[in-house]
Amino acid sequence: MADCSFHPGKDAVGACVSCGKMLCIACRTELHDKVYCPSCANKLFVHADDVKVAPSAPVVQSVSGAWWLLVILPLLFGGWNWIGGIIAWAVNKGKDPKKARSMLIWGIVISVIYIILAVIFLVLVLAGFLVVSLPGVLQQ
Ligand SMILES: [Zn+2]
Ligand SMILES: [Zn+2]
CATH class of the missing domain: 1.10.150 (DNA polymerase; domain 1)
Known part of the structure; x- marks a missing residue:
């Protein structure tokens, strides 16, 4: 079994589906049933954050007390x-x-x-x- 790409000496339990780096149990990041390394997961997260527009909460306009x-x-x-x-x-x-x-x-x-x-x-x-x-x- 190969070593983790991030932690030499630790056994890898999987590989990143994006970059193929070997991952130990601590580095394994699962997103939507796919395994990513921490840096690819971060990239995905940042990317998703850029694309996704946060659903705007209904704006409550102030109604005059008059x-x-x-x-x-x-x-x-x-x-x-x-x-x-x-x-x-x-x-x-x-x-x-x-x-x-x-x-x-x-x-x-x-x-x-x-x-x-x-x-x-x-x-x-x-x-x-x-x-x-x-x-x-x-x-x-
Ligand atoms: Zn990766
Ligand atoms: Zn690791």
Whole structure:
């Protein structure tokens, strides 16, 4: 058995498929089921690094906090927050899906709360009206 090209005196266990140098167990570098010497493995690695373009992570663009005004402010104008939420979501979903979704959800949640409060208010007004007017109605 031949000696390792890098470590004279050590038994080679294989040869580099690229340059043919004999390799001991310590020098054997396996890549994709092929055996390379350390320097060829390094060359391959550097080469692959040059060619391969790192997959770009989705860029999260910053979404202006002013969009929250569109989600929250309609509360003062009739509870159309869900429309504000949908607009904020539609405009910003490409930039920051997470933030856009939370704007949509909050728009809907605020609208629902508004409607519930409006219903409670109406019921109270109605109840108050009945309490005030019922004695008069009963006396007639
Ligand atoms: Zn080699
Ligand atoms: Zn070696």
